[in-house]
Amino acid sequence: MARSVQASVDLVGDASEVPSAISDFLTNNNLTSDIVMAPDSNLDRYPWQDRPLLNIRRDKANDKDEVSVTSASMGFSETGTLMLLSSSDRPSTLNFLPETHIVILRSEDITGSYEEGWKLLQGQEDSQFQMPRTVNFITGPSRTGDIEQTMQLGAHGPRRLHIVIVKT
Numbered sequence: 001m002a003r004s005v006q007a008s009v010d011l012v013g014d015a016s017e018v019p020s021a022i023s024d025f026l027t028n029n030n031l032t033s034d035i036v037m038a039p040d041s042n043l044d045r046y047p048w049q050d051r052p053l054l055n056i057r058r059d060k061a062n063d064k065d066e067v068s069v070t071s072a073s074m075g076f077s078e079t080g081t082l083m084l085l086s087s088s089d090r091p092s093t094l095n096f097l098p099e100t101h102i103v104i105l106r107s108e109d110i111t112g113s114y115e116e117g118w119k120l121l122q123g124q125e126d127s128q129f130q131m132p133r134t135v136n137f138i139t140g141p142s143r144t145g146d147i148e149q150t151m152q153l154g155a156h157g158p159r160r161l162h163i164v165i166v167k168t
Contacts, residue, residue, distance in 0.1 A: 001080030007140045007161040014167065019051040021164050022069065022102055026054075029160070031100055036061050037069040040089045043104065060091035061098055068094040068158075072105040074117045075163075079139055082163070083117055086134035095136050101158040103138075108168045 002009050010021045026033055037043060039058040048056060061068050070090065074083040082103055086092045095101060111117050114137075121135075140161055 001077060002075075002140065002161075002163055003080070007080065007163055009163045009165060011165045011167065015046050016050075018046040018104060018164055018166060019048050019054065023051045023054055025102065025162050025164075026067065029100075032066050034065075035067040035069050035102075036065045036094065036098065038071065038090050038094055040071055042071045043069070046104070061093040061096075063097060065098045067100045067102065068098040069102045069104065070094050072103045072163075073109065074120065075105045075110040075165075076112065076114055076117060077110055078113045081114070081137050081139040083121075084136045084138060085121075085132040086136070087132055090132075092134055092136060095138060096158070099158055100160040100162065101138075102162045102164065104164045104166060106166050106168050110165070 008025070010025065012018060012021050022035075023033070025031075026035075033053055034055045034057075036057050036059055048054060056069075070084060072082040073085045075081070076083070082105065084090065084092075084095055084103070111120065121131075138161065
């Protein structure tokens with residue numbers, strides 16, 4: 001479903017393949033290897049050091065950033081939508097400012113519908129869990145049809161959404 005809304009998708013076998021998949025995506029689309037990445041500890045499980053040409057800055061995005069990398073809390077197979085939760089280590093600016101947004105989603109975090117996702121989110125048993133300030137649902141790249149009723153990508157956010165699904 002994500003492909004049907006103009007997102008691109010890579011499926012990788014395990015965590016060790018994530019940096020290569022991202023590097024290949026950037027190269028194949030003639031994009032910069034300078035990326036801003038969420039300071040999210042979930043992203044620490046990937047061997048970024050295996051791709052030393054990726055210039056990674058762990059921070060929130062600013063208006064000069066072209067490519068961001070984040071993790072998704074959940075994905076919904078029904079619509080190809082991603083659920084991204086905001087926090088100090090998952091700044092929402094990464095979801096909207098850069099022209100290209102790359103999202104890493106573990107296959108075990110894919111569920112069927114929004115309703116299932118909300119139940120899972122509300123049922124978090126971890127005593128450290130707090131409902132986030134913002135829950136962003138992202139379905140494909142940003143788009144609008146307001147300009148002469150012609151579909152434009154990137155009107156209110158990224159022009160490109162690339163999802164790397166990690167089999168677990």
